[in-house]
Amino acid sequence: MDRLTTLMERFQLSVSPASAGEANLLALGEQGKATCLVFFPRGEAQPVGDKQILLSVKVDWVAGHNPLMAALPLSVHFDLTENAETRDLVQLMLAESAGRRCGAQSVVNRLGEVLMVRLLRGQIEAGATESGLLAGLADPRLSRAIVALHDHPGRVWSNGDLAAEAGLSQSRFSELFASEVGETPMGYLRRWRLTLAHQDLARGDRVEAVARRYAYVSPEGFTRAFRKAYGVAPVSLRGR
Incomplete structure (x- = not known):
């Protein structure tokens, strides 16, 4: 049973690079290595402490009518230290952004969509403390x-x-x-x-x-x- 595919198909997901002030998804870390993701479903990112912002992107998933986005908490934290596959995905996005090679923008966008699926999947698997979808x-x-x-x-x-x-x-x-x-x-x-x-x-x-x-x-x-x-x-x- 797939709990995400219908939502992914009905609500088009867009992920694009953005400045830290305009982004709502951040990859944080130290010495160039990502250690966590922080997602702000309701809007722009908030202060995140003293960790370095390695990657900042803007996620648009039709938040006004998407029931899953509406059910997410104000901020979503995803620990990358215990998820090697997702950490490698973030590092690949960082490499593409830094390299600025032909097609890098498209690669970052597509990888960003995969990253969001993994983040949302993690939230569903972890459950929720408040009622909602x-x-x-x-x-x-x-x-x-x-x-x-x-x-x-x-x-x-x-x-x-x-x-x-x-x-x-x-x-x-x-x-x-x-x-x-x-x-x-x-x-x-x-x-x-x-x-x-x-x-x-x-x-x-x-x-x-x-x-x-x-x-x-x-x-x-x-x-x-x-x-x-x-x-x-x-x-x-x-x-x-």
Whole structure:
């Protein structure tokens, strides 16, 4: 089961070099060797102590609507001293940046995407102390249901269907989902559908087609839900 691929595909990830004042992902270290990563999902980097900033990049992963980005803490720390593969990846990015050879910019961008996947994977595997999507994905039972919702948002889901995906009784599933994710399964499904609908409308899809795609009974019902979530009618967003 892949807990990240659908999110990676629906929310385009961009990583590009930036000054330390504009970056939100820093590689820190000593004597040219990276020892940790610090990521600030909400915006620009904050003071990080006396360690040397070896690499600074700007990560854009549609933070305003990406549920995983919204679930991350204010700062994410990733220890490189115990992860040789990721440390080597950072060192390769440093070498490409310093060498300024042909195509170096593209290499740094692609390696930065891989670096973010590893960082996010580490956060999911480590779990979360607060409720949210990160905590849900960290739970092996809930994550099966959440991935099913992410992969098939247009299916007419019930709590019973999702409980079966998780391998739990319906009552236990609903209780655990609300405790870990912070909302009901149907509430999360509605938000996920509207997030995807926002993307589809912005690229020019018709309101009626989007409503059908995400299992709304009528375009009028979809319009009411969309207006409540975003404060505007879906037709006003179409093709923007």
